[in-house]
Amino acid sequence: MNRRQFLAAGGAAVAYTMTVPGMALAQGAYPSRPVQFVVGFAPGGNSDVIARRFADLLSKQLGQPVVVDNTPGAGGAIASGEVARASADGHTLQLASASTHVTAPLTGKDVSFDPIKDFTHIRLLTLQPWAIVVNPQVPANTLAEMIDLIKAKPNELFYGSGGVGGLAHLTGELFKKLAGGLQIEHVGYQGGAPALQDIVAGRLQMMVEVIGAVLPYQKSGQLKILAVCSEKKLASHPDLAVAADTVPGLVSETFLGISAPKGLQDDIRAKLFEAAGAAISDKKFMEELQAVATNPVTETTPDAMTMHIENELAKWKPIVESLS
Numbered sequence: 001m002n003r004r005q006f007l008a009a010g011g012a013a014v015a016y017t018m019t020v021p022g023m024a025l026a027q028g029a030y031p032s033r034p035v036q037f038v039v040g041f042a043p044g045g046n047s048d049v050i051a052r053r054f055a056d057l058l059s060k061q062l063g064q065p066v067v068v069d070n071t072p073g074a075g076g077a078i079a080s081g082e083v084a085r086a087s088a089d090g091h092t093l094q095l096a097s098a099s100t101h102v103t104a105p106l107t108g109k110d111v112s113f114d115p116i117k118d119f120t121h122i123r124l125l126t127l128q129p130w131a132i133v134v135n136p137q138v139p140a141n142t143l144a145e146m147i148d149l150i151k152a153k154p155n156e157l158f159y160g161s162g163g164v165g166g167l168a169h170l171t172g173e174l175f176k177k178l179a180g181g182l183q184i185e186h187v188g189y190q191g192g193a194p195a196l197q198d199i200v201a202g203r204l205q206m207m208v209e210v211i212g213a214v215l216p217y218q219k220s221g222q223l224k225i226l227a228v229c230s231e232k233k234l235a236s237h238p239d240l241a242v243a244a245d246t247v248p249g250l251v252s253e254t255f256l257g258i259s260a261p262k263g264l265q266d267d268i269r270a271k272l273f274e275a276a277g278a279a280i281s282d283k284k285f286m287e288e289l290q291a292v293a294t295n296p297v298t299e300t301t302p303d304a305m306t307m308h309i310e311n312e313l314a315k316w317k318p319i320v321e322s323l324s
Contacts, residue, residue, distance in 0.1 A: 030090055030268050034065040038083050038094045040076030046212060046292075050256060051095045053288070054125065057279035062271075066093075075166065076100030077108050084113040088120065088263035090272065096121065096259040096305075098167045102312045106320045107165035115313065120264035121305040123276045124297040126256045126289060129230035130171045131211040132243060133223045138205050143227040143246040146206065147179050154183035159206035160195035164188035168208040170319050171229060171252040175208075177319070178247045199223065210254060211237075212292035228293075229253065236290045255312075257305045273302050 037058075039051045052068050059066040071079040076099045086092035094100070101115040113119075132143060140146040150157055161168035169186060176182040184206065189195040192209050199207045200222045207214075207223075211234070217223035227243035229252040234240060243250040258276050260269070279285070280296045289296050 030271060031062055031064040033091060034067050035059075035062065035090070036069050036092045037066050038069050038071055038079045038092065040071055040073070040079030040095070040097070040100050042072040043070050046210070047095065047097060047256060050126065050289070050294070053285060054095075054276075054279055057282050057285060058275055061275035061278050074108060075104040075163070077104040077111050077113075080104065080115070080119075081112040083259070083261055084118040086261045088261040088265075090260060090264060090268040092261065093122075093272070094119075094259045096257045096309075098254040098312065101259070101309050102316060103165055103167050103170065103320075106313065106317055115309060116306065118262050120260045120262055120269060121309065122258045122260060122264075122269055122272050123280075123302070124255060124257045124300050124305045124308060125276065125280050126294050126296055127253045128210050128212060128255075128292075128294040129228045129234070129251075129253045130168060130208050131214050131228045131240075132175065132206065132208055132226045133199070133214050133217070134206050134226060135199050135202050135204065136221065136224055137202060138224070140226065141224065143241065143243055146226055147182065147246075150182045150184045151180075155185060157184045157205045158187050159184050159208065160187045160189055160199060160204045161208050162189055162192035162195055165320070165323075167252065167254055167316075168192070168210075170316050172208045173319050173323065174252065175243070175247065175250055177322075178249050211240075212294055215293060234293050234295075236293055255308065257308075259305075269302065 037051065037055050039048055041047045048070065055066040055068050071082060076097060079094060080100045083092060083094040105111050105115045134140060134146060140149050159172055161172055163169065169188060172186060176184065187204065192213055195207055198204045200217065211228050214223055214225060218225045225240055227241040228234060229243045229250055231251050233242055281298045286296050
């Protein structure tokens with residue numbers, strides 16, 4: 001092949017990559033510009049804090065800024081809808097959660113996306129169990145004692161959560177069902193903070209909240225943690241009782257993960273999977289997460305996140321239907 005033939009062949013190859021969708025991107029460096037990381041919650045909350053810390057570590061792995069874009073509303077459904085409609089070039093990612101991809105699709109009336117079909121789920125990042133807590137004046141120090149108290153006072157006691165239809169609410173309803181049909185009234189709040197204020201003040205007897213949010217209240221004596229809804233004892237807090245030891249099947253953990261629009265190329269997905277794994281395995285970051293009883297998922301597979309969401313949808317759908 002002479003020089004003229006070589007150049008002609010090269011030009012043809014360039015033209016081919018420009019006409020085949022995604023080919024130029026596959027052969028180019030990824031990421032080629034800053035990455036948008038959509039977070040469906042307001043700044044300052046627990047998920048936002050984790051997202052920003054993770055984004056900083058991820059940017060170091062990718063060699064491009066990873067910019068957090070807070071898009072709160074509708075339990076994260078607004079953010080999920082925007083990401084589902086975005087270009088699948090890897091430059092738009094989402095902090096997926098139980099709220100954005102499980103409870104919002106199950107309870108929302110105008111959800112514009114399918115939590116499985118409209119996304120490429122990349123990697124699970126963290127798991128954090130829900131805790132069942134009570135005001136210190138409640139005469140129950142174990143979950144079994146709380147069950148007996150509720151049975152002795154049907155429809156006289158109240159439990160709170162951060163919102164109707166949220167995973168904390170559904171966990172409370174699962175507790176009621178598995179414990180034999182307990183009669184305790186639910187009070188839904190606009191977020192966990194006002195519910196915490198009311199249970200500390202004694203206006204609620206019980207609450208379901210993520211363990212990381214209630215640990216400081218237990219330490220100060222303002223709340224009692226009766227049990228955590230994890231599969232096994234927490235390595236970081238082995239003194240806490242496990243709910244399933246008293247109520248078999250009472251396991252409920254919220255999760256965080258990283259997702260992209262459907263159609264993400266396999267090579268970009270693989271790169272993001274590895275980069276996210278390196279970020280979540282950062283030693284200091286892991287210590288920060290474990291200090292608030294959040295478990296970093298360091299050993300997983302590319303398909304585990306999709307399977308986890310599918311299992312969660314199947315698990316909570318009957319509870320949602322029973323409420324409606």
